[in-house]
Amino acid sequence: MPNAIEMRQIRKYFESTGVVACDNVDLSVTKGEIHALVGENGAGKTTLMSILYGLVSPDSGEILVNEKPAHISHPNDAIRAGIGMVHQHFKLVPNFTIAENIMLGIEPNQMGFINSGTEAAAVRKLSESFGLPVNPNLRVSEISVGMQQRVEILKALQRNAQVLILDEPTAVLTPQEVHELYNVIRKLAENGRTILLITHKLLEVKDVANRVSVMRRGQMIGTHNVADVTIRDMARMMVGREVILQVEKQPAQPGEVVLKVENLLVAGTGGVPAVKGVDLEVRAGEILGVAGVSGNGQSELVEAITGLRTADAGQITYRGRDITRSTVRDRRNMGMAHIPEDRMVVGLNLRTNLDENVVVTRYREAPYSKNGIFNRKPIRELAQRIVDAFQVKSARVGEGIATLSGGNLQKIVLGRELNGSPKLVIINQPTRGLDVGSIEFVHKTLVAARDAGAAILLISVELEEIFSLSDRIAVMFDGHINGVLAREDANEQDVGLLMAGGSLESEKVAVS
Amino acid sequence: MTRLRQVFENAAIPIIAVLLGLLVSALFVLFSGNDPIQTYQRLFCEGFGPRGCETFSDLVIFRAAPEDNPEAVQTFFAPFYGGGGHPLSVVIERTTILILTALSATVAFQAGLFSIGMDGQLVLGALTAAFFGYWLPGQIYALTGVADPDAAPEAMKTIMHFFVPLVCISLAMGVGAIYSWIAGYLKVKLNVNELISTIILNALAVRFVHYMVNNPLRADTTNTARTVRIDDTAWLIPFNRALLPDVEWFSGSRVGVGILMAIIAAFAIGFYLWRTTAGYEQRMTRGSGLFARFAGVASQRAALRAMLISGALSGLAGAIQILGVERRLVDGFASAGIGFDGVLVAVLARESIVGILIVGLFFAGLEQGAINLQFGNVPRQLGGIIIAFIILLNSMEDFFRRTFTRIRLKLRPPPARKATSEVKAT
Numbered sequence: 001m002p003n004a005i006e007m008r009q010i011r012k013y014f015e016s017t018g019v020v021a022c023d024n025v026d027l028s029v030t031k032g033e034i035h036a037l038v039g040e041n042g043a044g045k046t047t048l049m050s051i052l053y054g055l056v057s058p059d060s061g062e063i064l065v066n067e068k069p070a071h072i073s074h075p076n077d078a079i080r081a082g083i084g085m086v087h088q089h090f091k092l093v094p095n096f097t098i099a100e101n102i103m104l105g106i107e108p109n110q111m112g113f114i115n116s117g118t119e120a121a122a123v124r125k126l127s128e129s130f131g132l133p134v135n136p137n138l139r140v141s142e143i144s145v146g147m148q149q150r151v152e153i154l155k156a157l158q159r160n161a162q163v164l165i166l167d168e169p170t171a172v173l174t175p176q177e178v179h180e181l182y183n184v185i186r187k188l189a190e191n192g193r194t195i196l197l198i199t200h201k202l203l204e205v206k207d208v209a210n211r212v213s214v215m216r217r218g219q220m221i222g223t224h225n226v227a228d229v230t231i232r233d234m235a236r237m238m239v240g241r242e243v244i245l246q247v248e249k250q251p252a253q254p255g256e257v258v259l260k261v262e263n264l265l266v267a268g269t270g271g272v273p274a275v276k277g278v279d280l281e282v283r284a285g286e287i288l289g290v291a292g293v294s295g296n297g298q299s300e301l302v303e304a305i306t307g308l309r310t311a312d313a314g315q316i317t318y319r320g321r322d323i324t325r326s327t328v329r330d331r332r333n334m335g336m337a338h339i340p341e342d343r344m345v346v347g348l349n350l351r352t353n354l355d356e357n358v359v360v361t362r363y364r365e366a367p368y369s370k371n372g373i374f375n376r377k378p379i380r381e382l383a384q385r386i387v388d389a390f391q392v393k394s395a396r397v398g399e400g401i402a403t404l405s406g407g408n409l410q411k412i413v414l415g416r417e418l419n420g421s422p423k424l425v426i427i428n429q430p431t432r433g434l435d436v437g438s439i440e441f442v443h444k445t446l447v448a449a450r451d452a453g454a455a456i457l458l459i460s461v462e463l464e465e466i467f468s469l470s471d472r473i474a475v476m477f478d479g480h481i482n483g484v485l486a487r488e489d490a491n492e493q494d495v496g497l498l499m500a501g502g503s504l505e506s507e508k509v510a511v512s
Numbered sequence: 513m514t515r516l517r518q519v520f521e522n523a524a525i526p527i528i529a530v531l532l533g534l535l536v537s538a539l540f541v542l543f544s545g546n547d548p549i550q551t552y553q554r555l556f557c558e559g560f561g562p563r564g565c566e567t568f569s570d571l572v573i574f575r576a577a578p579e580d581n582p583e584a585v586q587t588f589f590a591p592f593y594g595g596g597g598h599p600l601s602v603v604i605e606r607t608t609i610l611i612l613t614a615l616s617a618t619v620a621f622q623a624g625l626f627s628i629g630m631d632g633q634l635v636l637g638a639l640t641a642a643f644f645g646y647w648l649p650g651q652i653y654a655l656t657g658v659a660d661p662d663a664a665p666e667a668m669k670t671i672m673h674f675f676v677p678l679v680c681i682s683l684a685m686g687v688g689a690i691y692s693w694i695a696g697y698l699k700v701k702l703n704v705n706e707l708i709s710t711i712i713l714n715a716l717a718v719r720f721v722h723y724m725v726n727n728p729l730r731a732d733t734t735n736t737a738r739t740v741r742i743d744d745t746a747w748l749i750p751f752n753r754a755l756l757p758d759v760e761w762f763s764g765s766r767v768g769v770g771i772l773m774a775i776i777a778a779f780a781i782g783f784y785l786w787r788t789t790a791g792y793e794q795r796m797t798r799g800s801g802l803f804a805r806f807a808g809v810a811s812q813r814a815a816l817r818a819m820l821i822s823g824a825l826s827g828l829a830g831a832i833q834i835l836g837v838e839r840r841l842v843d844g845f846a847s848a849g850i851g852f853d854g855v856l857v858a859v860l861a862r863e864s865i866v867g868i869l870i871v872g873l874f875f876a877g878l879e880q881g882a883i884n885l886q887f888g889n890v891p892r893q894l895g896g897i898i899i900a901f902i903i904l905l906n907s908m909e910d911f912f913r914r915t916f917t918r919i920r921l922k923l924r925p926p927p928a929r930k931a932t933s934e935v936k937a938t
Binding site (some may be wrong): 306 | 654746748790792795798799802804805807808809
């Protein structure tokens with residue numbers, strides 16, 4: 001088969017960060033294949049694809065499309081060359097219909113007048129020809145994330161994309177939607193389209209790709225047939241060393257009940273009930289994993305327990321004390337730590353320096369401040385301690401943190417929250433968007449905190465993570481806990497069934 | 513290295529904006545049929561130069577001879593030359609207001625609140641000071657049975673000289689703080705946009721002061737309505753009347769302890785913002801409201817506290833203008849919009865305390881210079897025009913930063929990266 005895309009000796013240096021994102025990278029993609037491009041965060045894979053799509057101009061190197069040199073300096077050039085890209089964050093107009101979004105900029109018109117009927121008909125025809133059904137007249141703001149992604153794909157196909165770049169397409173999807181996306185990708189490849197899949201989930205590569213190219217720190221490490229490599233091999237190529245994918249841990253030694261939630265009711269944004277009567281308890285020295293498809297009330301549950309959202313009914317007890325109405329500060333002072341889902345906006349303040357970020361949970365205490373006036377030395381020492389203990393690469397005391405990678409930012413949050421041995425750690429999506437090396441670190445740290453006697457409530461949509469960390473697994477569905485299983489009794493099938501709202505035979509369910 | 517570069521770039525952008533602003537404004541001067549270089553020479557001499565300043569070089573080194581001995585020419589460092597009162601000392605009157613209102617804006621901005629209510633807070637503070645400046649001494653004289661204030665005992669006057677301005681200033685600061693707090697409360701409790709609410713509150717305050725000066729507090733039937741002049745004991749006496757009567761530099765200027773208060777306020781606010789937990793709380797609230805809440809920072813309280821401090825500073829500015837400079841509230845004071853320029857100073861100074869002191873003096877000099885300028889048919893508004901262009905160009909920050917980066921890369925090309933050893937899949 002001929003090459004659909006060939007990139008030769010691509011080099012790109014970013015002035016602002018001083019990073020060589022692509023260091024003389026070669027990549028060739030055969031026509032009609034599903035080609036995965038994997039690498040840790042900051043390995044340069046998104047930059048390479050942005051260069052291919054004309055969003056970033058390379059310092060040197062050349063691009064061949066269909067074995068002919070192509071000059072791509074703008075996305076319009078890429079589209080003309082038959083390259084389409086679906087970004088991780090969709091670029092759709094929420095108030096427009098699906099048809100209007102797909103036709104945006106290339107509207108079929110008569111002397112400048114647009115006929116919405118013609119648009120819808122064209123989109124219907126397009127979607128039927130690719131077997132990707134959509135209702136062209138729905139507004140984008142009304143459709144699910146998976147459907148929005150489909151609209152993005154159709155948008156590229158309408159522009160006659162022969163090569164489709166998908167940037168981390170599964171990051172925002174539910175497991176069912178992921179499954180559907182795989183089918184779409186396979187169907188497109190069968191139709192002769194070429195798919196370039198940017199990802200760092202290796203399981204995904206195994207599931208759907210034909211070939212895989214691995215990048216590490218701006219360099220192309222190699223391209224392999226997916227059938228010839230194991231996940232472990234790919235992880236090693238990505239990280240550059242052996243990675244322990246399975247967390248090593250001893251059986252839990254559960255102690256007293258630290259957190260007890262009874263019949264909790266919490267309204268979500270907009271007043272619709274999100275948590276509808278949750279009961280659970282977490283003991284010292286154990287990790288309770290809450291599995292579930294995202295959007296089933298997990299975020300609201302976390303916010304109610306940590307005090308960011310008011311509970312409408314029910315009771316939250318912390319070490320025997322009713323804290324249902326306590327403020328965030330009170331809960332924190334009692335030894336509750338919280339590692340939030342969003343570390344960029346909630347967990348950290350990227351506009352200030354490292355010191356002010358690490359002191360935020362205890363800035364009112366001695367020795368960090370006295371009579372409302374800061375004492376800089378102990379704060380610097382605290383920051384240095386966290387940087388050292390958590391191996392936060394490239395973070396410097398007293399300097400900004402905005403340019404650090406996601407993994408390093410999460411290490412700062414972990415370091416701050418786990419400092420001072422908290423009694424209860426609530427952690428939501430601990431490894432979202434992190435690379436393999438950082439995931440390994442975060443998991444080890446959590447197990448260490450558990451062994452030190454902390455009660456840990458882990459919320460994750462990644463089943464793998466739930467299984468490798470939890471001592472008990474609670475499954476959340478539609479605002480309820482749909483079942484709690486001991487880790488050794490749980491398997492992916494049962495948990496998947498509970499996640500989808502099903503139920504198991506009574507003897508298997510160990511209700512808390 | 514990177515940090516040094518950041519500091520350099522942060523300072524370079526306002527300076528480039530200033531230079532380009534002067535360049536663009538020169539086109540307007542040219543358009544009005546004047547020589548830009550000569551005009552600027554006069555403008556800067558009027559604003560910053562010593563008496564007799566003619567050329568740019570006189571702004572730094574000034575040569576003058578005593579009248580009785582024209583042969584003995586002496587050289588002076590121009591900013592310190594006091595041959596009959598330095599125009600800079602007049603400029604400092606206005607600098608005081610600019611510094612305080614810029615601090616006021618900065619405290620609000622540093623809590624993430626884009627409050628531009630300095631004008632309303634300032635005029636209400638001024639009204640408060642103007643009223644209590646004559647009413648309070650009057651009450652004291654009446655209570656103590658002093659019929660003729662001039663004949664009051666010296667000891668009593670001395671005490672009043674400290675006590676009355678202190679009370680007037682405190683009340684003015686309180687009024688400004690409360691007025692600012694209204695906008696903060698509306699923001700925090702009802703999520704009313706503080707930009708809009710402060711604009712409306714400004715308009716309200718200006719109308720209210722206009723009414724008060726024209727009706728209940730009107731002193732006499734002169735053409736321009738005005739309040740009764742404040743009592744001498746309420747006066748923040750200028751340096752050339754007390755404290756430093758022999759320093760020639762200050763003669764002709766009404767500058768007094770007000771500027772000292774402004775400078776002390778600047779350092780106090782710097783300390784508050786960067787060294788206290790309260791200032792930290794408001795800055796964290798600004799950086800990310802969600803972050804502050806997540807960590808348990810009482811962000812609503814921090815925002816309200818910021819608005820109170822911001823209002824108090826503007827109120828102080830109004831009180832100093834009345835008690836130190838104008839000594840009565842004249843109709844037209846309120847509608848002049850003198851509180852608003854502080855916002856511009858804060859913006860150009862990038863909310864830095866030292867920056868505010870420098871920019872405050874610079875803007876005041878430009879405005880004062882243009883007003884004093886009697887040259888060709890250059891409009892009095894030239895200062896305002898230049899300032900407007902500077903602010904406009906300053907907002908092109910991203911463009912300047914990109915240009916810096918491009919130049920730096922030209923000068924120093926990026927390093928090549930060492931090849932890392934490859935790990936083969938097995």
